Amino acid sequence: MRLIDVDVVLNLEEGNQVDPERDVLKDFSDDDLEDTKYAILSHCWYRDKDEVQFREMEGLISDPDRQRFHKRPGYQKILKSCELARENKLHWLWVDTCCINKDSSAELTEAINSMFRWYDKAEKCYTYLHDVKDNSFPTERKMEDFPAEFKGWPKWFSRGWTLQGLVAPRTVVFFNHEWQAIGNKKDLASTLEDITCIPSRVLKYGMDAYRPSIAQVMSWAADRKTKRVEDRAYSLLGLFGVHMPMLYGEGKNAFRRLQLELIRMTNDHSIFAWERRSAGWSGSVLADDPSLFRDCDDIVKMEPDEYLMALKEINLDEELHDIPESESLRTYSITNAGIQISLPLLPLKRRHGFQSVFEARLACRHSFDSLPIAVVFTSSKSNYYRAFGDFDPVPETTAQFRPLYLAYREQCRNDFTFKIDDSAIFYDGFVQRCVFPNKVILKDSSVKLSNTSDLAIIVYVNDAMKTCFAVAVGYFLGHVWVHVLCDDLPEESKPTAWKAYAKKMYKHHPFRRTPLQGIAFG
Template sequence: MRLIDVDAFLDLESRIRDETLSSVEVLKELDDASTDYAILSHRWGDEVSYEEVIQLTKVDNRDEIRRRSGYLKIMKSCEQSKSDGLNWLWADTCCIDKRSSAELSEAINSMFRWYENSKRCYAYLHDTSVFPTTRDYVSFRGSNGWPEWFSRGWTLQELIAPKDIQFFNRDWKLIGDKGSLASKLQEITRVPVSVLKNGLSSQRSSVAQIVSWAADRRATRVEDRAYSLMGLLDVNMPMLYGEGKKAFQRLQLEVIRMSNDQSIFAWDPEGKNRQTTSVLADDPSLFRDCHDIVKMVPKEFNEELPSLWKSDEEFLTMPEDQGSLAFTVTNAGIQIWLPL
């Protein structure tokens, strides 16, 4: 991954202010598994790109770049990293050369791991002074009554993956951390406290549950509604911007290829949607009511079945080796064994 050298960036900013410019290398390729680094999570705005950062000592519009809110985010993140004893910082705005589709695809497929491997994540809430305790539809009208950070597709994995998240307000004042705010974060995001504190591996979350957490989140491009879930669902696939809602169909097929979790077919459990054209959902919003759907191995299913049976009639149990049977996807449909 490409990281910002915190000392080099802050030194460059000092040299620009003092008008003692010289060439400084602020970005470097390093291994995420063996490097201690901080990582930024934020809502995109007026950002600074990779090519602008590497040419800061040369470009004529340097002062205009430095006035952007995106530049201030990088500088403040670097200052916080230095204060925390972390010499490297990753920010998606300038650490990915988005002119390269191959690099962009690799970065998005690696992003969950990068957040997971970070030593500390800085979550910047640009539209609030305090961490919210109740919904405020007046202040946050366009984001379901909470700061906008909580309504975006990409920030879901950025909330779950890092072990240590510190939340900063619009003025870059610390307003809380993930551990101490876990109960409130569960209320806001529907992500269980156990997952927030210990990660996805701590709870055997079903595919349906995970997608339900993203049901009301938005993205600038419709494809990102699917791509932002790849890391959470532990799948990789190429990105094809322009495919629209087909991206979510492709994501589900990739999950089916990699997993035998049948909850992926349990979308719209209350039958509110009239979609009947496919066994797959058109959009993550159709999983909104799936937060209580759990996955079970056949043994657990057989043990639970008697408590759900409403008559004295005998019933057949599910063969315990059936849970390992693969799904088969063809042009004619999906072949699957299900207990009915």
């Protein structure tokens, strides 16, 4: 860890003589840090040119033109933090903009993996809310003061990297634009819980006093943003105690790697409890990003005994079959075939495109409910995938434990484009009347489907012959299918009637994957 020597910076600023043997920045080993008290600054970055970078801070003493830094708001943050540290009788300060040599990938990786611990060991954390102009901490949303993208709160609460700066330190003091203290974490715990969904007991007593579920911690980051997509995962490492290398350029795979590391470390089923508002399917049982855990802030983990007892409550008139040994309930593993796990499956009625659908109960629950959370899986070949939408149970069936392999690699494309060759039917007097659902666009005789829009209905009508038919095209986990649907002609020929007809076909057509002559796939 590299720290700023507070006395050196302030002596330079005050025009005092500086000991030539002292540096602005000093490296500390882990052993040295055990006896070193320091403060830490948590803030939102300005533009890079407005901050002070590592090389500039390192050469501050010898820089003959160091007065130019006074124009940078980032330097003013460092100065104010140094002044606060001196008032608190602290000789060292850590600021992320200038204490990490970001040109070194090894150092950057070490810093990211250690950052939560550094925050945790800090004597004081100074949190600078640059956009708060009032002399008091905002206790309610102020859309007129803070942009809508920040949901009516200071920007600091919307950033991914500042989450650990709120959770980890024992003492967090908030400052407004003028560097006036406007409150501390413990006194503001109730308000901070309203803003962040982080329980006040975590804010007051830390993560050790109350260990939240994986899904709950993910929910704290659901609406937080980072400049780089990978940092949405990397900024969570310390909260989970995970160490893994940084691979900038891997995109959303960073969040998938984080989830796999968590599965290796814990048997917390809540990692599978994420939800998506749109119907369809997912090529992986792992979430793409933390936003899918947005509604998981009250999910708690269940121990095996509690889990089995709750399952018996659901199956009041039936016995649970094939219950695995207690140890099997506690463990699951990552294999080259998928995530191997035993779960109770209840058959559900099939919806278009899905071969078989099951409800599974996870060993986690909402804090207000005693029943395990239900998620829906669909199977393809030997793997199970997440499915979303409304499914009805199959009458007179009960749940049975099954060993499953949950897919965690995206092995198929999430979208597919159909090329519709319908030129021949126009010679017979048919015209294309409508496409359903509305979000599906038929352009240049092509329609694009995806895992959130996996079915389209195209209606053709011949008014002279008083007949019509619909073509259903679907895409599911790498499989494409086409089905021709016929029904009675609507009583009236107007756009709303045809939309209703298409919607009816969409909801009620049977499941098939029959290639249709005249339809070309591309």
